Amino acid sequence: MKKSLMFLPFLFLMSCANIDAEKEAYSAENHSFTLSTPTNQKTHVLWNVTLENTYEQENLVMNLNEYGYIPNQKMNLNEEALKQFAKELALDIDTPMINASLSEDGNIIPGRNRVILSEKELVEKVLNLTSDQTKMELPIYVTEPNIKEEDIIGIKEASIGSYTTYFDASVLGRSQNILLSADAIDSIILGPGDRFSFNEIVGERTVERGYQEAMEIVNKEFVMGIGGGICQTSSTLFNAIENAGLEIIERYTHSREIGYVPEGRDATVSWGGPDFKFQNSLPYPVLIIAKVEAGQLTIEVTTQEKNV
Numbered sequence: 001m002k003k004s005l006m007f008l009p010f011l012f013l014m015s016c017a018n019i020d021a022e023k024e025a026y027s028a029e030n031h032s033f034t035l036s037t038p039t040n041q042k043t044h045v046l047w048n049v050t051l052e053n054t055y056e057q058e059n060l061v062m063n064l065n066e067y068g069y070i071p072n073q074k075m076n077l078n079e080e081a082l083k084q085f086a087k088e089l090a091l092d093i094d095t096p097m098i099n100a101s102l103s104e105d106g107n108i109i110p111g112r113n114r115v116i117l118s119e120k121e122l123v124e125k126v127l128n129l130t131s132d133q134t135k136m137e138l139p140i141y142v143t144e145p146n147i148k149e150e151d152i153i154g155i156k157e158a159s160i161g162s163y164t165t166y167f168d169a170s171v172l173g174r175s176q177n178i179l180l181s182a183d184a185i186d187s188i189i190l191g192p193g194d195r196f197s198f199n200e201i202v203g204e205r206t207v208e209r210g211y212q213e214a215m216e217i218v219n220k221e222f223v224m225g226i227g228g229g230i231c232q233t234s235s236t237l238f239n240a241i242e243n244a245g246l247e248i249i250e251r252y253t254h255s256r257e258i259g260y261v262p263e264g265r266d267a268t269v270s271w272g273g274p275d276f277k278f279q280n281s282l283p284y285p286v287l288i289i290a291k292v293e294a295g296q297l298t299i300e301v302t303t304q305e306k307n308v
Contacts, residue, residue: 099147111145161244174229
C-alpha cells in the first residue's frame with residue numbers, strides 16, 4: 001500500500017514536468033520573431049531629407065518626423081500634409097514664362113524661363129522613400145520662352161495685316177476707353193502657337209483703371225456703361241488679325257449693327273462675358289501694333305522681313 005502511495009506523486013510530478021515542457025515549446029513557437037536576425041535597414045530617430053533644387057542650385061531640408069514618421073514603426077506619412085507642403089513649396093519655385101518683348105521706347109526686354117515644380121511627383125517621391133535615402137532631387141521642369149531676343153530684332157520690318165477704324169474724338173469717355181484698350185494690346189508679341197485673349201490682356205474695365213462711362217450696346221439697346229467703346233478696339237483688332245492670316249478661335253458679334261465696321265465684321269467683348277480670342281498659327285513670331293491718333297485707330301500685325 002505504501003509503494004502505491006509513493007508511485008502516485010511520482011506520476012504527478014512527471015506529468016507536471018511534461019506540461020511545463022509543452023508550455024515552453026508553445027511559447028517558443030509563438031514568439032519566434034524575437035529570435036529573428038536584425039535587418040540591415042537603417043532606422044532613423046530624426047529623419048531629415050535634403051531636397052535638391054538643381055535648377056537654382058539650392059537645397060532645402062525636410063524633416064519627415066513632422067509629416068508622420070515615427071521610428072521603428074511602419075512607414076505611414078500624412079499624405080494630405082505632404083500635399084500642402086508641396087503646394088507651398090511650388091509657390092516659391094513656380095515662375096511664369098515671359099517672352100522677350102519690346103519696351104515703349106523700342107528696346108528689347110529679355111524673356112524668362114517657365115519653372116514648374118510637379119507637386120504630384122514630389123508627394124509620390126517622398127511617399128516612396130526608403131530609410132537609406134537622405135537626399136532627393138525636386139521634380140522641377142523648365143521651359144524656355146518661345147520668343148527669344150533674336151526673334152524680335154527687326155520684327156517691325158514687314159506688315160502682314162492691318163485695319164483702321166474711325167471715331168469722334170470729341171466724345172471724351174469713348175475716346176479714353178479706346179485709347180486705354182489700344183495701349184493694353186500694343187507691342188504684344190505672339191510666338192508660334194501662342195493664344196491671345198482680349199479680356200485677359202486688356203483686363204477688367206473699371207473706373208479705378210481709368211475707364212469712363214460711354215455708350216455701349218446691351219440687349220440691342222444703347223446704354224451708358226463703364227468702358228463703352230472698347231468693342232471698337234476688339235473689332236479693329238479682329239479685322240487686322242484676319243487680314244494677317246491668323247486663326248480666329250472665338251468671336252461674337254453685336255446684337256445690332258454698329259457704324260465703325262461693316263456688318264458682320266465686329267467682335268463684341270464684355271468682362272465676364274463674350275471674348276475675342278485668336279492664335280498665332282504662323283511658324284514665326286508676330287507683333288501687334290495699336291495706334292490712336294486724331295479719331296483714328298489703326299492696328300497692324302508685323303514680323304521680320306525674312307518671314308514673308
